[in-house]
Amino acid sequence: MLSPSLWWRVMLELPQDWKQFNTVMGDWYSVSFAKLPTTSLALLIGLVLLGGLIYRPLMRVASNVVERDKTHEQPSRLRKVLAALWLALITAAVPIGMFAAVALAFDAFELLIPKLQPVTRAAFDAVVRISLTYAMSRALLAPRRPTWRLVDLSDATATRVSRLALSVAIIVSTAKIVEAINDVIAASLLTSVFTRGIGSLAVVAAMSVSLRQILPPAESKGGGLPPEQDTYAWLRLFAWTVVIAVTLSVIVGYVAFSAFLIDQMVWVSFIGTLLYLLLMLAEDGITELSHTANSYGRSIIAGIGMRPESVDQIAILLSGLLRVILVAVAIMVILAPWGIESDDMVGSVKTAF
Numbered sequence: 001m002l003s004p005s006l007w008w009r010v011m012l013e014l015p016q017d018w019k020q021f022n023t024v025m026g027d028w029y030s031v032s033f034a035k036l037p038t039t040s041l042a043l044l045i046g047l048v049l050l051g052g053l054i055y056r057p058l059m060r061v062a063s064n065v066v067e068r069d070k071t072h073e074q075p076s077r078l079r080k081v082l083a084a085l086w087l088a089l090i091t092a093a094v095p096i097g098m099f100a101a102v103a104l105a106f107d108a109f110e111l112l113i114p115k116l117q118p119v120t121r122a123a124f125d126a127v128v129r130i131s132l133t134y135a136m137s138r139a140l141l142a143p144r145r146p147t148w149r150l151v152d153l154s155d156a157t158a159t160r161v162s163r164l165a166l167s168v169a170i171i172v173s174t175a176k177i178v179e180a181i182n183d184v185i186a187a188s189l190l191t192s193v194f195t196r197g198i199g200s201l202a203v204v205a206a207m208s209v210s211l212r213q214i215l216p217p218a219e220s221k222g223g224g225l226p227p228e229q230d231t232y233a234w235l236r237l238f239a240w241t242v243v244i245a246v247t248l249s250v251i252v253g254y255v256a257f258s259a260f261l262i263d264q265m266v267w268v269s270f271i272g273t274l275l276y277l278l279l280m281l282a283e284d285g286i287t288e289l290s291h292t293a294n295s296y297g298r299s300i301i302a303g304i305g306m307r308p309e310s311v312d313q314i315a316i317l318l319s320g321l322l323r324v325i326l327v328a329v330a331i332m333v334i335l336a337p338w339g340i341e342s343d344d345m346v347g348s349v350k351t352a353f
Contacts, residue, residue: 006190006194007194009190010190010191010194013187013188013190013191017182017185017187017188017191020185020186020187021181021185023185024115024116024184024185027113027115028113028115028116031113032109032110032111032113033111036109036111040109044105044106044109044111047102047105048102048105051098051101051102055094055095055098058094058098059091059094059095074147075147075148076284077150077280077284078280078281078284078285078288080148080149080150081150081277081280081281081284082281083139083148084139084140084142084148084150084277085139085277085281087135087138087139088132088135088136088138088139088277089135091131091134091135091138091139092128092131092132092134092135092136094131095127095130095131096127096128096131099123099124099127100124103120103124115184116184118180118183118184119177119180119181119184121180122173122176122177122179122180123177125173125176126173126174126176126177129169129172129173129266130166130169130170130173132270133165133166133168133169133270134166134169136165136270136273136274137161137162137165137166138162139277140273140276140277141153141158141159141161141162142158143155143158143159143162146158150276150277150280157214160210160213160214161210161214163210164206164207164210164211164214165269167206167210168203168206168207168262168266169266171199171202171203171206172199172203172262172263172266174199175195175196175198175199175200175202175259178195178199179192179195179196182195193255193256196255196256196258196259197250197255197258199259199262200246200249200250200255200258200259200262201247201250203246203262204243204246204247204250207239207242207243208243211236211239211240211243214236242261242262242265245258245261246258246261246262249261267334268334271330271333271334272330274330275326275327275330278326279323279326279327282319282322282323282326283319283323286315286318286319286322287315287319
């Protein structure tokens, strides 16, 4: 990536790639849009415009479905978790559903030709990735609702982490779409590798800038380190390790491995966030259901005819068992892209290069 000849050769290939892209788009138009009746075209345009008009109102309604009042003094952690999970679900469902509806409309009018299927798939994956990232970061970090925040971070830090997560998702999604276009137009291997390298460096740049802003040096001056620096030091170490590993991989020429590392970072971050929420839900939910101070706990105790002490012990065992199951499932899901089910981790690492 640091070789000037590489950049020069890619620049020389750009006109040919652009010509091929125009050819593919022209074929798509002649096969699909040119043969589409005027009434059908008008109906399709109307449906797309209608979707664009109702998108923001739908997002506003979805945001207001879960009430996280700023004036609420201190909600319980269980209430925070329930609100966060529900908010993440409905916030992600709206854009994903809208894109799926548009794709179905295009398919109904026979506008999705097989040759462009990789691009369509990459675009759908991009919408899913960005929507889930936005939803999960908003649910967990609650940048504008500090009393509903599930992690011990300041308002400024929560906002920066949320923006970083969204930035990485947008960069990765854009790179994936460009890669799909390269496959469709049969771009050279050099162009494909160059595209991946640029995408990896863009992610590294976004992470480096944001990580430096999240914990400015001025905060550590004076009376010791802030609590959030001590609590989340391992997360900062993980992030900087990814930054260094991806940078070195791109520099020495292992561009595919750098893209693989970024994909794994995004996947692990998503699964880790979901696991964090589900673990809190399991612990607090079972505790709440078995507590004698509420009607649910009293009903359970009266129904099974056990002493409150025994119910508490069973609740502790169930909570621990559920946590073990959740962690085990999360580990298997994280390792799934490595092909662990085939017991061939070495082969998976080799394919990354």
